[in-house]
Amino acid sequence: MSKTRTENSGFWDKLANQPSTDEFIKGLWRDNPVFVQVLGMCPVLAVSNTAENALAMGLATTFVLLMSNILVSSLRRFIPKQVRIASYILIIATFVTMTDYAIQAISVDLHKSLGAFISLIVVNCLILSRAEAFASKNNIWRSFLDALGMGIGFTFALFCLGAVREILGNGSFFGWMLFPDNFQEWIVMILPAGGFFTLAIWLLIFNAFKARKARS
Amino acid sequence: MKEESLWYIFINASLVNNFVLAYFLGICPFLGVSGKMETATKMGGAVSFVMLISSLCAYGLHSLLVAVNAPFLQLISYIVVIASTVQLVEMFIKKMSPTLFRALGIFLPLITTNCAILGVALFQTNKGYGLLESFVYALGAGAGFTLALILIAGLREQLNFADVPNTVKGTALTLLIAGILSLSFMGFAGLGT
Numbered sequence: 001m002s003k004t005r006t007e008n009s010g011f012w013d014k015l016a017n018q019p020s021t022d023e024f025i026k027g028l029w030r031d032n033p034v035f036v037q038v039l040g041m042c043p044v045l046a047v048s049n050t051a052e053n054a055l056a057m058g059l060a061t062t063f064v065l066l067m068s069n070i071l072v073s074s075l076r077r078f079i080p081k082q083v084r085i086a087s088y089i090l091i092i093a094t095f096v097t098m099t100d101y102a103i104q105a106i107s108v109d110l111h112k113s114l115g116a117f118i119s120l121i122v123v124n125c126l127i128l129s130r131a132e133a134f135a136s137k138n139n140i141w142r143s144f145l146d147a148l149g150m151g152i153g154f155t156f157a158l159f160c161l162g163a164v165r166e167i168l169g170n171g172s173f174f175g176w177m178l179f180p181d182n183f184q185e186w187i188v189m190i191l192p193a194g195g196f197f198t199l200a201i202w203l204l205i206f207n208a209f210k211a212r213k214a215r216s
Numbered sequence: 217m218k219e220e221s222l223w224y225i226f227i228n229a230s231l232v233n234n235f236v237l238a239y240f241l242g243i244c245p246f247l248g249v250s251g252k253m254e255t256a257t258k259m260g261g262a263v264s265f266v267m268l269i270s271s272l273c274a275y276g277l278h279s280l281l282v283a284v285n286a287p288f289l290q291l292i293s294y295i296v297v298i299a300s301t302v303q304l305v306e307m308f309i310k311k312m313s314p315t316l317f318r319a320l321g322i323f324l325p326l327i328t329t330n331c332a333i334l335g336v337a338l339f340q341t342n343k344g345y346g347l348l349e350s351f352v353y354a355l356g357a358g359a360g361f362t363l364a365l366i367l368i369a370g371l372r373e374q375l376n377f378a379d380v381p382n383t384v385k386g387t388a389l390t391l392l393i394a395g396i397l398s399l400s401f402m403g404f405a406g407l408g409t
Contacts, residue, residue, distance in 0.1 A: 101288070
């Protein structure tokens, strides 16, 4: 990756300066939905007890975010201003129902371990806020990029949390046992309290990075 | 399904499986409105009320959807009921008490996207509760939500006077307190059985 970067540095510079690329990049780091904007916290904390659950939840949310952003953006001239929030929620609920049934068809086990939290994607503040703040004001292509960036950033954050909690709380990673048998699991990490602590520590690390960047 | 006493359902929803501290539902208002004690109390009241109404409606809707054999409409119909209940509450408060309406501000319409409310409706359906059980479940969930909100607001009011490093200020600190609260709520496990 770094090698191609140096070889085509002119190309990458040009790409990075395009406004449409910026819509994509900003969700990954600068405006990361979880670490910076602190949006959509409920699923982040609730299903991040294993890396697999976290990844599945992230992908499901990304799908709903992408589809609803595209649809909201293409209908933005037809939705009356007074009923826009209700219309957005209906659009989101439709896609969430589709995702719910799709996951049930793909893997019953996964559906069971995620439980009601798949349905609860409907009330994820992240999706509604992107629809309201971005998709309703921009064209389809830019909304698509914005949703993709935000979705990947959200999945990345969920994965960070899920990986830490599974490794410490269960001694495994994607179900693979990492430590020898005498490893004492930190049970608290897979309990609800561990979710709060892990997220707090990730936020601390992010804050420390930002503070250092601001100083230099 | 084994029979559960109403008392058990109430204790379970409010303390043992507290919606905020054990299920992580309703975290957004929990982090957003918990700065001041007064707003926290009012917010808790408003959320509990919407929870109660939407839970009763959800029970009726579920029976109706089962009768017409269209369970895939569950999510969409629930969210519509919740949104209209919030609209109703908003109009009611605006008419009855304009001061309270101004105090709650933007957070009133945002109750629609409070996961705890949809959570109550979905969980009671999954658990197969009857009408009375649903009512008690929603009551307990509302009480638990209000309790958690008030606890954290009290702690945060005290923390305003504490000298904390700049890096820790804000959301990270609130989350750390919430973690400790969640640990202490685990002490309620086994209560009410």
